[in-house]
Amino acid sequence: MNSENRHDITYRYDNEDKVLLAVDCIIFGFDGEDLKILLIKRGFEPEQGKWSLVGGFLKKEETLETAATRILRLYTGLDNIYMEQVDTFSEVDRDPVERTISTAYYALININEHSKNLIQQFSANWFSVSKAPHLIFDHDKMVQHALRRLRNRAATEPIGFDLLPEKFTMRQLQKLYEAIWDTKFDKRNFVNKINSQNIIDKLDEKDMTTSRKGSYLYQFNAEKSKTQDIRPFGLKI
């Protein structure tokens, strides 16, 4: 970037304002029915007892990605989480304590594979996106942005699988996409569409827990799957 009025031979930006930078994470999970987010009950003032996204301050030696990874590990115990930067929120009074700018990341995790201990320790809870309580600061706005981003991303890239167990049924997959977009799909059309994408492998195993007949398990195949560009066009159809 360019300092506007400086020709300082020491090459430092000494006269510029510094700010606190935070990272907040919208952690999405899927319980088989609803798209959920992980929230924590704030243990300190201000807004003690209110629900909030998980977050933390950026440290000097960290990138935002590193900080988000650290925060996700802190609250879930997980590494290697799918993550995407959403937006940076900078309203001057967004945090009443002190001017803080926050970059939001959304993350997708398998709701059954994170630390129960940590959940307890942080008074964390999963909430359906549609039934979540009001959050502190501008966190509701962050969630809305994250959801929009997730929907757009999931429409063009095969990311939903991060929310499922490694092996899943067609029904689970369909339920997931229905949850993401808050819509219903026709079962046959869904299967045909997914199969035409050629990105999941049908296994020989069946899940016998939901029906007498059992349903085949599938597995995401990262090899076969390559991301593709949005096709040019579609201005307001």
Place this chain on the structure above:
Amino acid sequence: MNSENRHDITYRYDNEDKVLLAVDCIIFGFDGEDLKILLIKRGFEPEQGKWSLVGGFLKKEETLETAATRILRLYTGLDNIYMEQVDTFSEVDRDPVERTISTAYYALININEHSKNLIQQFSANWFSVSKAPHLIFDHDKMVQHALRRLRNRAATEPIGFDLLPEKFTMRQLQKLYEAIWDTKFDKRNFVNKINSQNIIDKLDEKDMTTSRKGSYLYQFNAEKSKTQDIRPFGLKI
């Protein structure tokens, strides 16, 4: 956001690191043929004489949007510019002078309607996106991200018009979209598609500068145009 280990009754985040926050702008223009970006030649060290995006530091009392607006006015003389946040770049060494985190915004302007004085004053220059020189720091990466975002946005919302004069011909509009996506469209299909969107009005005037017959001028109709969600589906077609 949440301070991880603090229960400070003064409610200040006193022990956290503060950083410099900058805003860099990818200013897109369209000259009738190519999608262009406005770059300035850095007048100071480090990297003096190299090409760079326009940018500036965020001030205490500003939001990022305000800062981007200020920077755009500073370098173009324009207000009310279409703008979208792209991403925040935070590699620790991205700026060799000092740790600086930068939020990129792209902006769309009519290339013929900005201040020529300022262009001269800042040794600024328009470059075709495909022929731009290498930029300082991580600015090349910013441009690539901005371009991707612009392409995706233009595919689902009628934003391209900000790059054109108020009245434009079908040919100009087609050339613009061809430039944005670096592709060619069939003229008849393009016209049909655009007309089916019902977002521009045909005027009674003609532009007589490019042919003997003249070509009708059109105007964007913001009323008729409403943004629409991406349709569910399209996982890697």
Place this chain on the structure above:
DNA sequence: TTTACAAATGTAAAATTTACACTTATTATT
């Protein structure tokens, strides 16, 4: 009046999306 040239225009084929209902496999019940 002829020429030159970009602008304007329509249709058929192909591909994709949508709507829609019955059969199958298995277990539990009788």
Place this chain on the structure above:
DNA sequence: AATAATAAGTGTAAATTTTACATTTGTAAA
């Protein structure tokens, strides 16, 4: 052993959208 119950699995025709493609039109200059 037969039957009932239930979710899983499956195909096709119609509608819509996208794509491919060539001729006519209007005007000014020659």
